[in-house]
Amino acid sequence: MPFTRIDPNDFDSVPRPVVAVRNDFPPSLELATHTHRRGQLLYAASGVVVASTPAGAWVAPPERAVWIPAGTAHAVRMVGAVSTRSVMVDASVATALGDECRVLGVSPLLRNLLVEACELPREYDLEGRDGQLMTLLVTELARAPVIPLSVPFPSTPAIARKCHAFLEAPAPHDTIEQWSDALGMGRRAFTRAFRRETGMSFGEWRQQACLLVALPRLAAGQPVTAIALDLGYESPAAFSTMFKRLLGTAPSQYRN
CATH class of the missing domain: 2.60.120.280 (Regulatory protein AraC)
Incomplete structure (x- = not known):
């Protein structure tokens, strides 16, 4: 239109x-x-x-x-x-x-x-x-x-590509070892580079990225249970706990 x-x-x-x-x-x-x-x-x-x-x-x-x-x-x-x-x-x-x-x-x-x-x-x-x-x-x-509703991208192109791919298909249980192996980097080198270039640990970034993906889906009226399970949380309650800790309110507030 x-x-x-x-x-x-x-x-x-x-x-x-x-x-x-x-x-x-x-x-x-x-x-x-x-x-x-x-x-x-x-x-x-x-x-x-x-x-x-x-x-x-x-x-x-x-x-x-x-x-x-x-x-x-x-x-x-x-x-x-x-x-x-x-x-x-x-x-x-x-x-x-x-x-x-x-x-x-x-x-x-x-x-x-x-x-x-x-x-x-x-x-x-x-x-x-x-x-x-x-x-x-x-x-x-x-x-x-x-x-805190943002996710910074690293300046190293290979790590940045992994971050972009994560936003397209979040995998909340990805580990530092999986990412560093996929990038051909040592664990210590990866964690140092990631924090230096984003200002966050890998775990903090991963959680923020999941939140960034969840918010538009919540605003579109999708069920909290479906979003929580798609993002790899064991239960809607676990997802709601994370959400409330970071934003100070329940995810249901962001649904239409």
């Missing part, structure tokens, strides 16, 4: 430090790799977005958003029908948001600010109520908590 997309890059010439864009996407749409001159806060008011770069992947289920720094090449995949609210932030006000991709928690106040920002005219009044709203939005973004 054809759809009309508002390209955030069309806002580059708007003389405002922060601009907001709303888009509605059909299910399973993928946006090819692209960049923005401004930093982008990508929030899905409905559905789930998965952003990926050569350095890793980030997933934003309900009440989460992805921060993508200016100039970062990224692709975006929609899970379900997705309605986004994007905030394009100029470098002059984006300092506090950092220069790396991250997933941020979206409070009820921040969510309402994001929705309201998309209703403003492009050249809103900087000195009036609209300007104050945007200033508050940036303040709330800067204090939003970082949520």
